[in-house]
Amino acid sequence: MNGGAVNGGAVNGRRAAGPTYVGVDIGTSVIKAALFDGNGEQRALRTAPARVVNPREGWFEQDMDEVLAAVGEVVRALVDGQDGGAGDPPALLALTGQGDGVWLLDGEGRAVRPAVSWLDARAAGIADGWRADGTTEAVFRRTGGAMFPGCPAPVLAWFDRHEPDVLDRSVTAAYCKDMVMQRLTGVRATDTSDASLPFLDPVTRDYAPDVLEWCGLGHRADLLAPVAEPLPTGTLTAEGAALVGLPVGTPVSAGPFDLPACALGSGLAATSGDGHLIVGTTLACQVAVAELQPGGEPAGLTIPLGPDRWLRSMPAMVGTAALDWTLKLVGRTHDDVDPLLATGEPGAHGVRCLPYFSPAGERAPFVESGARARLDGLTVQTSTADVVRAVCEGIAFAARHCFEAAGLEGEVAVCGGGIRSREWLRLFADALGRPVRVSACPEVGAYGAVLAGIAATGLPVDTAAWARDRAADTTVVNPGEGPAKRYAEEYERYRAAVDRARTEWKERQV
Template identity: 40%
Template sequence: MSERDIIIGIDAGTSVIKAVAFTLTGTQLGASAVPNRYTTAPDGAATQDMDRTWADCAEALRGLGDSIDHLADRTAALAVTAQGDGTWLVGADNRPVDDAWLWLDARAARTTQALAQAPGNAARFHATGTALNTCQQGAQMAHMDRHCPALLDRAEVALHCKDWLYLNLTGVRATDPSEASFTFGDFRTRQYSDTAIEALGLRHRAQLLPQIVDGSRDTHPLSEAAARVTGLRAGTPVSLGYVDMVMTALGAGVHTGTPGAACSTIGSTGVHMRAVRDDAVQLQGDSGYVICLPAERMVTQVQTNMAATLNLDWALRMAADLMSETGHPHEYANLVAHIDGWMERSQPGTLLYQPYVSEAGERGPMVNPNARAGFIGLAAHHRFPDMIRAVIEGLGMAARDCYGAMGTLPSELRLTGGAARSTALRAILAASVEAPVRVSAREEAGAAGCAMMAAVAIGAYPDMEACVAEWVTPLLGQAEAPDPELSRIYGSLYPAYAQAREALEPVWDRLAEHRAASGPTAAAADQPEIAPGAELERAAQGGS
């Protein structure tokens, strides 16, 4: 038998499921990817076939085995992370109750608003450190309990995406401390909280909550059934990773001990976070997350935008659709290569764009399921390049908005996500938050983050800090300083951005009332299965 010198990280994101092989010291050896798919509907539903998700995960692992000799014999451990939030209900014989509700699902919006206004919500927020929003499992289960209780009646356990994959890999029903604590628990104890459960009105559903397993300490063996479909060896240790946003940040440099450093992931969503001790958390306002890190007493304070590159996807799809209507068919992904040229032909700061294009609204730094995207300041002289620049600048304004809600702006910003490969986007983010940016040479930060947990769990490193020192810190690139003129422009522009966001909230609410009264329209017809941001991020990875 070959030496067991490989750790596999599985990252089941919204766009794609990846299986990535690393050496025990963090060198990436190979990767295999399978596109992820989900379906939307006029009522705000965003659902995913659970069986197909597991089949796609197994296919990705088999693909990795095809590219790396003797992978099964060489694998010391594997770990899994995945898209966060959402509700993956499992019933008898570990079978899905129905398609999973994803984090993009907007059906729980009104239930979420009612819960957020209830007397117990302040205590729930203090326990979890996390504002209630539509994408969370707690809000979705509360909505199900009120409007479709049969789903919960048929369920035996409520899981998240990574938990569902872990169940198929090991036969163990479990979740991790990060999603358990920000959904139903207390980040200080990393356990479930009666206060949080009761505030959601789910005490009578508490039996659906699975055991909490910390994958940096405990593993379970790969089952015989999983071994048959993945090509790996039964008995291989499997680590249940934390939620993907903190795994990606861990792999990209959020926890290196550098004072003032922060980490943003610019993918389908925008995730902005900084690492602090759990006793140093200062809860401000009523938005954001506190999410545990797989390190002693360490958590991340997080503000997240529901949509980041989804905004660019929308703009490019609009352009492609218009060109196709004139008899010149275009695929929107083919327009990505034109972005840098459009940026060169436009002036910074001439338009404002609020990047709230998600059907589920926004969750950072304010929580409003009715928030919607829009341009402010359009004039007859503006052209498409100006609008594209405004969309990208909107991502920078949103990042500044989120870090401002956490306190001071970062002294250094680590970037990850496919779009972070864009020179133009990095420059705009650096100028927006007035801090140098660094991009890790790590290709697959999310898979690396959960693989690091497995490396600690099997004893390859004594603790996470030792693993970070070898897997993460050496891969951080040179700091790219913000352009002083751009920083001046965006510093002047940001107050108008924030003022517009606050002023538009009653407008968004009125529009939501209008939509509810009007009912579904032809424009909201059933959508095809899609993988948001996939084409844009792939193109960005191969571009500048």
């Protein structure tokens, strides 16, 4: 494993009565398993770290066996912790996880090589070339998804050009949750959410052969797993059962991937124009839309949610990772964030941040592989609190920029590790200039996977009653009139700075 212990504990002390359901969220840095009871209440959580390795500059990979072992570890710990494992086994194991990247598998669903993470930048040259020659534009107008270095198309094209033997030895170019699904159940499939970027036709909800040809990958089409609707489902094999400590035959579902799973778990309203924000490793901004009209600058992706309904998603490359780096730089911890933000004021005394810290650049609300972070306005009088606030403000402005591109009109539901900071949560409300709603469920990704899995497997569960019960427990944070006005002015300065920086990034790449 990763040298880290499985952590967790009961979310509340009451015993889970009746049927239970396990949701697993296979994140980039943390893998989590949450237990939900027959009323949809989260009862317990177990977590384990995930390891991303950096074998070369700009390359980010994960060991699939480590990821799989961590999934087994957290599920076993979760189930064993409930009455010593003596109760009835869960009625469902529902998977979600990180999207994008490429997880190359052989015919048995085992790793051909380490997984290429969505963070990876090795295919930046290919992505830049496609943007220059119009391929990205054509794909975006066709599918509603724009390509960036860590998405499957440029990564597969990179392997096809530089290491074709790796693809020749592979049977499936999978996504994270689908790799786990195949190892647990033997089912080789994906869902419409993961298939959305970039090969899925959002109308037919199947792969678009012309898009594969535009990317020079028509001869590799057999690497794409079948798209199962509403989700891939199966049952635990003997090998899978031994891994997670559940009975053979336990129902398993896979999907949607973490962005739409979190939106579902947060209770994103069906009303067109409502939004959802994930303040996690990525800063994901999503808006429910009723019309499929890929317009504007190519960026983000369009995820089918149901008949005549889609999720317009703008997943920026860096969210909490930018704050993590900043805290390490100034010698502080996450426990210091609230006190540091509480002592400052909007504008961070003139310190301003462009939060593009990923070495792969940015993918939303624009695609620029050369995008880089910037801190301006520093003097010898700049305090640690000013620097931390400037980064937090920059990330919040990036969210506003993404929401504007996605067409936000209504309310915003919010989740993710970043909102554990109450001050940062308030800052988001002020910077967005609208109320933000926090779900009462701590692990909305795992919860969304369970909701989707129950629907896909046909389990007789009244999830509508779960939603009604959950609605009464949500927290709404309203923007302050004064701070919201100040942030509206700061945001205009931020947008002007982004426009200037984009010109510089392009000139640097020439």
